[in-house]
Amino acid sequence: MDDYAAIRQDLARAVRARRLAMDMTQADLARLADVSLRRIEAIEGEAAAANPSLRTMCQIAAVLQTTVPDLLGAAAPATARKRAPKKK
Numbered sequence: 001m002d003d004y005a006a007i008r009q010d011l012a013r014a015v016r017a018r019r020l021a022m023d024m025t026q027a028d029l030a031r032l033a034d035v036s037l038r039r040i041e042a043i044e045g046e047a048a049a050a051n052p053s054l055r056t057m058c059q060i061a062a063v064l065q066t067t068v069p070d071l072l073g074a075a076a077p078a079t080a081r082k083r084a085p086k087k088k
Contacts, residue, residue, distance in 0.1 A: 007072065008050065014071045016044045018064040033059040 019029050026044065030037040035056055042050035043060070052060075057068045064071070 010073050011071055012044050012050075014073055015040075015060060015064070018066060018071070019044075022064065029060065029063060032063040035059060 015029075019026070024032075026040045027037050030040045033040075033056075039050070039052070039056065040060075043052055043056075054068070057071065061068045061071055
């Protein structure tokens with residue numbers, strides 16, 4: 001599994017966990033975030049193949065009363081550090 005697939009899976013788990021903790025259905029989240037139910041299903045899906053835009057993630061994070069970095073968790077910074085070019 002590549003780094004990006006792992007991040008997508010972490011994101012799927014984080015969105016699902018946060019949504020369920022708030023006793024919200026996927027349809028509720030879609031309506032409140034002003035995105036399609038199909039999009040929420042794709043983001044949370046088993047394959048986690050969705051690649052949501054930053055705007056979509058900001059809308060979802062706002063509804064879930066969190067931030068995009070929190071939804072991405074520790075995986076994103078580790079990947080970014082690994083791939084970032086070194087400063088001189």
